[in-house]
Every structure is written in structure tokens, then in C-alpha cells.
Amino acid sequence: MSTFPAFRAGLFAAAFTAAVPAFATPQQGSGVAWDIVEGLTTEIGPRMAGSEAEARARDWGSAKLKALGFQNVRVEEFKTLAWQRGPESAKLTAPYAQPLAITALGFSVPTPKGGLKAPLVYFPTLAALEAAPDGSLKGKVAFIDHAMRAAQDGSGYGPYGNVRRQGPSVASRKGAAGVVIRSAGTDSHRNPHTGVTVFAKDVQPIPAGAVSNPDADLIARTAARTAAGGKPMAIDLTLEGKPFPDAPSGNVVADLPGRDPSLPIIVIACHLDSWDLGTGAIDDASGCAIVTAAALAAQQGGQALRTIRVLWSGNEEMGIGGGGGAVYARMHGAEPHAVAMESDFGADKVWAAKFNTAAENKPMVDKVKAALWPMGIVPHEGETEGGADVAAIIKAQDLAVIDLGQDGMHYFDLHHTPDDTLDKVDPAALQQNVDAWTAVLKVIANEPGVIGKGQ
Amino acid sequence: MSTFPAFRAGLFAAAFTAAVPAFATPQQGSGVAWDIVEGLTTEIGPRMAGSEAEARARDWGSAKLKALGFQNVRVEEFKTLAWQRGPESAKLTAPYAQPLAITALGFSVPTPKGGLKAPLVYFPTLAALEAAPDGSLKGKVAFIDHAMRAAQDGSGYGPYGNVRRQGPSVASRKGAAGVVIRSAGTDSHRNPHTGVTVFAKDVQPIPAGAVSNPDADLIARTAARTAAGGKPMAIDLTLEGKPFPDAPSGNVVADLPGRDPSLPIIVIACHLDSWDLGTGAIDDASGCAIVTAAALAAQQGGQALRTIRVLWSGNEEMGIGGGGGAVYARMHGAEPHAVAMESDFGADKVWAAKFNTAAENKPMVDKVKAALWPMGIVPHEGETEGGADVAAIIKAQDLAVIDLGQDGMHYFDLHHTPDDTLDKVDPAALQQNVDAWTAVLKVIANEPGVIGKGQ
Structure with a gap:
């Protein structure tokens, strides 16, 4: 919608005569x-x-x-x-240039100087990633999707939270250079969810981040085009946080x-x-x-x-x-x-x-x-x-x-x-x-x- | 809430046996x-x-x-x-250190190299800023608050959007070195609203940004403490976008x-x-x-x-x-x-x-x-x-x-x-x-x- 007031004259005619508060804080408890x-x-x-x-x-x-x-x-x-936490940013670079709202997971290790530029491989679930052959993700970044739903007792956080807790270790075991997950969250805002990941003792810690749900949706839609014969996905990832x-x-x-x-x-x-x-x-x-x-x-x-x-x-x-x-x-x-x-x-x-x-x-x-x-x-x-x-x-x-x-x-x-x-x-x-x-x-x-x- | 699964054993016992889709995209139209x-x-x-x-x-x-x-x-x-747009960030530095979710307004000019560090002065409304004496904001950053409400016909965007359209010009006229506004928006997420501001011909363009509503709430609460005898507010502002x-x-x-x-x-x-x-x-x-x-x-x-x-x-x-x-x-x-x-x-x-x-x-x-x-x-x-x-x-x-x-x-x-x-x-x-x-x-x-x- 336009930002140009002259064309929205009707909006400007409205008289707002409510009393002006000293502070506009909307909500107060006691x-x-x-x-x-x-x-x-x-x-x-x-x-x-x-x-x-x-x-x-x-x-x-x-x-x-x-x-x-x-x-x-x-x-x-x-x-x-x-x-x-350190500086963090990410963008899809192929097949479409799209900035991504990302945050590093706790205990992520830093990406190399200048960022990690790599193919991005889509997995619809943690189980699909687990089924990938060992070493098959060498030099690549794994994207792990999921479909967390809200529950009154929070029980979705168990299975779907595992994408965050265990996913990075699984990706590392498959040889991945980095991992990005759909946030373990149930909202639709461009605010990714952080939280710790736990690298298993037998794996090399890798850079690990979470994108917001709308960004994960975008990656899923793009991956569907790739799967239908489109160009492969690539990511440019900077996550400088460290333990x-x-x-x-x-x-x-x-x-x-x-x-x-x-x-x-x-x-x-x-x-x-x-x-x-x-x-x-x-x-x-x-x-x-x-x-x-x-x-x-x-x-x-x-x-x-x-x-x-x-x-x-x-x-x-x-x-x-x-x-x-x-x-x-x-x-x-x-x-x-x-x-x-x-x-x-x-x-x-x-x-x-x-x-x-x-x-x-x-x-x-x-x-x-x-x-x-x-x-x-x-x-x-x-x-x-x-x-x-x-x-x-x-x-x-x-x-x-x-x-x-x-x-x-x-x-x-x-x-x-x-x-x-x-x-x-x-x-x-x-x-x-x-x-x-x-x-x-x-x-x-x-x-x-x-x-x-x-x- | 804990991120540590061993203490949430109950959550992990739930069996999620829904069919696994090839892509987790939640919503499809046609x-x-x-x-x-x-x-x-x-x-x-x-x-x-x-x-x-x-x-x-x-x-x-x-x-x-x-x-x-x-x-x-x-x-x-x-x-x-x-x-x-260029790099952009802001934090309250006094009386409390708090990062702020900020975005530059279109046609903002850049802050000085190293950022603008200045006292932050709270105005509950655009009218309150207009009532400030000319020159009274020299070397300071003005914060302009408002209380936009949603309307079915969007009519709140007229008067409250003026905080964005006209506020930076008014602040500049009062001598301000920069201006930050409460986003012209009705949500409660840490996502600031951008949009152009229009500097009047007779004023010096200044760096101008908008913080999200939760950040504006924080500034309003802090300003209330300052007004009650607390220490004054200060901001560290970096907005590098330029026309x-x-x-x-x-x-x-x-x-x-x-x-x-x-x-x-x-x-x-x-x-x-x-x-x-x-x-x-x-x-x-x-x-x-x-x-x-x-x-x-x-x-x-x-x-x-x-x-x-x-x-x-x-x-x-x-x-x-x-x-x-x-x-x-x-x-x-x-x-x-x-x-x-x-x-x-x-x-x-x-x-x-x-x-x-x-x-x-x-x-x-x-x-x-x-x-x-x-x-x-x-x-x-x-x-x-x-x-x-x-x-x-x-x-x-x-x-x-x-x-x-x-x-x-x-x-x-x-x-x-x-x-x-x-x-x-x-x-x-x-x-x-x-x-x-x-x-x-x-x-x-x-x-x-x-x-x-x-x-």
C-alpha cells in the first residue's frame, strides 16, 4: 500500500481526539x-x-x-x-536469491571466515535425514523440515524439538558441513527460535542454525521446484557464535x-x-x-x-x-x-x-x-x-x-x-x-x- | 523452559505416527x-x-x-x-542496556561513522514533539510514540502514519540529530515497520528509524522511570541506508x-x-x-x-x-x-x-x-x-x-x-x-x- 498521503486524503480527514497519555504503554498489570x-x-x-x-x-x-x-x-x-552469539545471516543464493531470517543454535560452531557457501539439501523430516547414506552430505548443508503443531501440554516439543536437539548431530554424521532447521516453533513470524543443540560425542560439531517458519516454508516451496526438475538450492551461511x-x-x-x-x-x-x-x-x-x-x-x-x-x-x-x-x-x-x-x-x-x-x-x-x-x-x-x-x-x-x-x-x-x-x-x-x-x-x-x- | 530432554521424558513418549509428507509446506492455494x-x-x-x-x-x-x-x-x-538499506542496529545504553529491533525509514540518511551515540528524549505523541521549543533537541535523538489501533478500513494509518511521514521533519526542525519512532503498525512482534518518510524542503534530513511495538513499549516504560527521577535514556544508533x-x-x-x-x-x-x-x-x-x-x-x-x-x-x-x-x-x-x-x-x-x-x-x-x-x-x-x-x-x-x-x-x-x-x-x-x-x-x-x- 502506498506511503504517499496525498492519495489517501480520506484517511487524513478522520479526527482523533482521544486524550493524549503521558506514556503510550499499552498494557499494565499490578x-x-x-x-x-x-x-x-x-x-x-x-x-x-x-x-x-x-x-x-x-x-x-x-x-x-x-x-x-x-x-x-x-x-x-x-x-x-x-x-x-556472533554475527549471523543467511541467504538462499540459488535457484532464487532470498534473504533468510536465521539464528544460530546454542553450541553451534562458527562458519569459516567469509561464510559457508554450499549446496542446500532438503529433508522433509529428521527420519529422512537419518535414512541418507553416511558421507552423502560431504560439503553440503542439510535442511531439516518438520511439521510441529501446538499442543495444550506442549507435547509437540518432544518429537519436533528433536530436530533441533539431535538433527545437527545426525547431519554431521552424514558428512554435512552445516545444518539449518525449521525452527522448533508454532508461529508464523519471521523470528527464528534458538535453543541448544547437543552434539553427540562421536561427531564433529558443525555450524547449526534455525530459520523462521515462513523462511522454512520458502525453502520447502523452492525444494519442491528443485525436485520437479528445477535448479538445485544453494545457501550462503554466516553463523559466528561459539562455545x-x-x-x-x-x-x-x-x-x-x-x-x-x-x-x-x-x-x-x-x-x-x-x-x-x-x-x-x-x-x-x-x-x-x-x-x-x-x-x-x-x-x-x-x-x-x-x-x-x-x-x-x-x-x-x-x-x-x-x-x-x-x-x-x-x-x-x-x-x-x-x-x-x-x-x-x-x-x-x-x-x-x-x-x-x-x-x-x-x-x-x-x-x-x-x-x-x-x-x-x-x-x-x-x-x-x-x-x-x-x-x-x-x-x-x-x-x-x-x-x-x-x-x-x-x-x-x-x-x-x-x-x-x-x-x-x-x-x-x-x-x-x-x-x-x-x-x-x-x-x-x-x-x-x-x-x-x-x- | 528447559531445552534438556532427559527432564521432559513425558514429552518424548508421545507417538507421532502421522504420514510423512515429501514437503512440509503447510498451506496451499490454487x-x-x-x-x-x-x-x-x-x-x-x-x-x-x-x-x-x-x-x-x-x-x-x-x-x-x-x-x-x-x-x-x-x-x-x-x-x-x-x-x-544499509546495516542497521540500535541499543539503549542507559539507563539499561537493551538491544532494540529497529529498521531505517526510507529516505533516512546515514548515521555518522561508528554510529550516533546520543541522549534519547521521549515524546508520547507527534503533537508533544511539535510543542517542543525549536533547537531544544540539539545533539539528541527524539523518540516519538503513538497509540495506533487497527481499523477495518485502515483509517488509523492516516493520523498515526503521520508519525512516520512527518515526525522526522519535525524532529529535525527541533534540532534533533536523529529520530526513532514507534512503528506505524498494530502488531506485537519484534518486526519493525519500514516505509518512507518525507523530509520537508526546509529541514536537514536526519537518520530516521522505527522500532517494533514491543521495543517501543520498553522505551515507554523506561521513559516513565526517567520521568519519575531515574537516569536519562541514551541510545546508540546505526542506520546506514541512503537515497x-x-x-x-x-x-x-x-x-x-x-x-x-x-x-x-x-x-x-x-x-x-x-x-x-x-x-x-x-x-x-x-x-x-x-x-x-x-x-x-x-x-x-x-x-x-x-x-x-x-x-x-x-x-x-x-x-x-x-x-x-x-x-x-x-x-x-x-x-x-x-x-x-x-x-x-x-x-x-x-x-x-x-x-x-x-x-x-x-x-x-x-x-x-x-x-x-x-x-x-x-x-x-x-x-x-x-x-x-x-x-x-x-x-x-x-x-x-x-x-x-x-x-x-x-x-x-x-x-x-x-x-x-x-x-x-x-x-x-x-x-x-x-x-x-x-x-x-x-x-x-x-x-x-x-x-x-x-x-
Whole structure:
């Protein structure tokens, strides 16, 4: 459409006489949870594990938790293998010149100086790539497509996320000089999804990137022309990100002491680090906001019986088993825990609850279910997951787990993209999360008996 | 959310056994219109006025129109002032370090070598900037906010688009070294909206860019902290795009000759150039697709009485009154025209029709209205607009105009962004456009009497 106003005179005649605000910010929430998400995304923003920004986020979190009245607030630093993004760009050079919206995957290695110029070979699925003969991709870049669909419980991320997690290793095993995947995401925006890939021990790491879904569509359409007798595809790829060892990271840990300090504690976790492309609003400032606000709200009827601890974990995104959750379990393995829970699936409404608790705890669980039901939260019998920040302590102490399942229909529209920003957080849904967590904590943190895991 | 699969075992157990397609392209249309949008976006992609890609698009269009059976297909070249994008980036450096998603506006001038580092001053509206004292922004960058809302007829683009069109001139007049605006768009994605700005003759052109809406939200939140006593904002801005004169552009013109070549012709227009950030699917490959498919479909009951001409205009986006539409009027001013129409507002459903026709043509207009009504298209009494590609010929020959108004509720989510890609075109809505245009053409191209404009 034209940008030339004289030809759109009709548009200009409209009188807009609405009151002029001092600030045009469209959406505002309130309360502790909103304050944390708004503050962390505004005052810190992107906070990659191992970065200076993640260190600033720890200071920010520590100050915030103290100001909110938490006790024993401490930063527990550790070193980690991290990864740093570099300049990145890509374009199809044949059969059609088309710029591509690309981002490197975490633990990608850099392309050669001047970029990687190579034929691009299309695989509709990871299985199709696996079926290619070894060595058949020598000097080529593999493109791996897939057809991820949204699911309320996020379950599409398992199989389709494997394209990102395993695809680069498979491509390398076939001899590929590089690999590009369709983003593990469900949106249709020109914002590619990053995330770590894990190179298997027996393969050479190669440059690995993800293009946005519209770019992947373009590649698929072009590949169809190639397959129908058209010219082959070629790509010019620059991905300069690279791993770096011994980066500083750390957890922020804070307590709301219980009336009976001898009872095993409740730990509720989130992660403080984020990917660099967005400001980490849904992944996972929201999680930290939810658990922190709920821990405080659970004290409103009086101090809880058990200590509630919040863990704002460092380096969850690139931790691969050695992130903040594992460090926490090592450092706090001697302290008795009762239940571990995590919030790390965005800020949409909680709709399901899963329990891994002992048969003896049925009365407690029934109380939790009864408190959640009016909020539209249904019990579900599936296996609990815990999450990356609590998995190690759950395993170490064989803990009971309660999962509060958030609606994931839109989570993978935003996950690991530039679009993970504050405007995506619905204040009402965020508050529903806080209310659900508060309801759970009020029951379990006041449970005097032994809380055990299921058989 | 974790990227580490071992902790999400539940997700991995799901069995996905759907049949594997050879290509994972999600959406397919069919027919002439889809074929044009799909082809132009896939085989050409971005095609800035004055670029080599725009020249390839002319060749592509010319070949396509010949293949579709159009007669007298010709490329009519002209020279134009154009603008070329360069590297561009921005970050807030104070009070918080935050990268910003930015794009230069067309006719921006480059920032100094090494970038422009300056205080950033927030204005909630263009009116607030206009109220600032002259010279008060010396050495500073102005940020202009606004609160554009979507409208079915696109009318928000008038007043809010002025922030882009006039804002940079106003900022320059106040002494600003640069200007950044909230994108003239209605989405919440990290994709800034480009588009030309028009520097007034009496001001010094300055570097001018637009940030995405989430970035503008961030700036507004930060500015509120500054206003409440926080530290002032500062920006580091790099926008290296610059104007260049005498760039090659051109129109593609093609006819479906009528049974009576002596009658004034019907010209239906779109534009072939696009902004460079997306692939110009809705702006305006869809328009070319719609008018072309409709011209052909209007012949299905037999050759029309009047010649129908399609004009795929060059350099609409940066034409500012001298683009392809003006060139067409100069070159074809001697040929009698009857009606001029344009499609340049995306691919969403047509919902309204406006007429500027002589009272004597009421029976013809009534036939058109009757044909459109079953498609949900209502007549509207407002002033017709024509559009940039037909405005000059309408003015030169005092032509009748018929506007088919498309639903614009989502147009400014995509307009001039990287997100203007094929997946945004709904094949069913595209076809409804073709059907509506066909219905109009069948009546007016078979009208034997004089077709005149309203008084």
C-alpha cells in the first residue's frame, strides 16, 4: 500500500481526539508477580547464561527478594560451559536469491571466515535425514523440515524439538558441513527460535542454525521446484557464535522460614537466565514472578509451618544437566526437602495438576485438588515432570512432585524468539498462576506429616 | 523452559505416527491468483524499487502475463529516486542496556561513522514533539510514540502514519540529530515497520528509524522511570541506508483487448515493487494476483466489450507522486480511459464498495451492487480513494472510480515488515477478492454507454 498521503486524503480527514497519555504503554498489570516480570524485562532484559547481564540479573533478583521480605537471600555462584552469539545471516543464493531470517543454535560452531557457501539439501523430516547414506552430505548443508503443531501440554516439543536437539548431530554424521532447521516453533513470524543443540560425542560439531517458519516454508516451496526438475538450492551461511568454557553463572536462593524449621522444606524454582533474542518474559521471568509472589501470598493467613524456598536458577537454558538445578542439588543435598516444584512454561493459565505423592498423602492431595478445582484446574494422572531446575534435587532426595500444567497452545509461538517480551504476558493469566500456586503452597507448606513420593 | 530432554521424558513418549509428507509446506492455494502470489514471493521475493530484484520482477511479470494470454505485454522503464538499506542496529545504553529491533525509514540518511551515540528524549505523541521549543533537541535523538489501533478500513494509518511521514521533519526542525519512532503498525512482534518518510524542503534530513511495538513499549516504560527521577535514556544508533538517484524502475502493462477497441478502456492496477524486509506477499503481490486473475475470469463468459488493462506498477512504495502511477499517466494520457481501479490493501476479504460514477450510470452501479451483495460486500457512500497507482490517470482524465474495500484489521500487523510473506495470505480470502473484482469487471467492461465520474 502506498506511503504517499496525498492519495489517501480520506484517511487524513478522520479526527482523533482521544486524550493524549503521558506514556503510550499499552498494557499494565499490578502486584508482585507483574512487578517482577516488568522489572526484570525492563531493567535487565536479555540475560544469557554466563553473560555480564546474567550477573546483573542476579544482583537485581537478590535486591528484589530482600525488598520483598525474604530471608537468607544469597547468590551461589558457579562456573559453566556457555555459548556466545556472533554475527549471523543467511541467504538462499540459488535457484532464487532470498534473504533468510536465521539464528544460530546454542553450541553451534562458527562458519569459516567469509561464510559457508554450499549446496542446500532438503529433508522433509529428521527420519529422512537419518535414512541418507553416511558421507552423502560431504560439503553440503542439510535442511531439516518438520511439521510441529501446538499442543495444550506442549507435547509437540518432544518429537519436533528433536530436530533441533539431535538433527545437527545426525547431519554431521552424514558428512554435512552445516545444518539449518525449521525452527522448533508454532508461529508464523519471521523470528527464528534458538535453543541448544547437543552434539553427540562421536561427531564433529558443525555450524547449526534455525530459520523462521515462513523462511522454512520458502525453502520447502523452492525444494519442491528443485525436485520437479528445477535448479538445485544453494545457501550462503554466516553463523559466528561459539562455545566458551568457565563462564560465571549462579543461583539466587531465598527463604521464607517456616514455624517449624526442623521440617523438610518446600523448594519452588524458576530460572533467571534467558535466551538473548528476547527479554525472557515468558521464559522465564514469569516463572520467577509466579513462584515468588505465591510464596509471599501463602503467608497472608499467617506464617507457614514449613520453610518455603525460592530458587531462581542460573544457566537453565544451556545447562544440559549441569546447570543451576544440578548445582543447587550438590550444594543443598544435605538439607531435607519435602516437595520440589517448578514454573517454567510461560504465563498462560494453569489448567491441570499432576501429583507424585505417597498414598498416605491422599488427604493432603485431595485438599489441593479441591482448592484448584474452582480455578478450572483439573487433576491429571500422567507422570510428573518436575523440570530442569528441580530434577536433580528430586532425584537426589527421591522427592514428592506436584506439577501445575500451564496452557501451552501459544508457548511455542514465542519460546526462544525475539518475541519473548513483556507484552506477551497477560496480567490476568499471570495472576491466575499466582493464585493456583498459592493454593497449593497453603496446603503443602502447612502439612505437618511426612510428605513422600508415590511408589 | 528447559531445552534438556532427559527432564521432559513425558514429552518424548508421545507417538507421532502421522504420514510423512515429501514437503512440509503447510498451506496451499490454487488458481491464477494464488499462482501469482506464490510465484512472485518464492521466485523473486523482496523487490525494492530501483533494485536489480525489481528488474527481475518485471521480467517475471512480463513472462507470466504473456503465458496467461494477455496481449501487448510491455515493460515501460523509467528512472527514479530510490533508497537503499544499509546495516542497521540500535541499543539503549542507559539507563539499561537493551538491544532494540529497529529498521531505517526510507529516505533516512546515514548515521555518522561508528554510529550516533546520543541522549534519547521521549515524546508520547507527534503533537508533544511539535510543542517542543525549536533547537531544544540539539545533539539528541527524539523518540516519538503513538497509540495506533487497527481499523477495518485502515483509517488509523492516516493520523498515526503521520508519525512516520512527518515526525522526522519535525524532529529535525527541533534540532534533533536523529529520530526513532514507534512503528506505524498494530502488531506485537519484534518486526519493525519500514516505509518512507518525507523530509520537508526546509529541514536537514536526519537518520530516521522505527522500532517494533514491543521495543517501543520498553522505551515507554523506561521513559516513565526517567520521568519519575531515574537516569536519562541514551541510545546508540546505526542506520546506514541512503537515497540514490536515477535508479531504474518500470511498469509492466498488459491488455485483454475488448470487442470494441474504440471504447475507453478499464485500467486495473497493483504494484510490483515491495519493501525489502518481507517478500511483498500482501503488499502487493496479492493486488497483482487479484486484478490479473479477475481480468481473465471476466472473459470466461466471452470476450468483454471493453479492453481491460492491467498495470503492475513500479516504484509505488518510494514514488511520492512520481512513481509508476504518475509515469503511466504521462505515457498513456492520450488513450481514453473509462474507469481506474487499484488493489493495494492486502488479501483479506472485500467487505465494502465505494463508487464515484455519474448519475447516468446508476443502472450499471446497481448491477454491480447486486452482484457484490451475495459476497457480503456492502455499498458505502464515502469518498473514493483510487490509490497511488491510478491517482494520476484519474486526475488527468477525470475518471470514474470504484473502490473495493478490503478488511484492514490485520493489514497493519504485517505492512512493511519482514512478516509480509506468503503464509499470511488466506487462499479463500484471496479468491473472494478475485470473485468480487470479476463481478465488477463483468458489468463495467460490458457497459456500452459512457461511464463518467460523479459531480
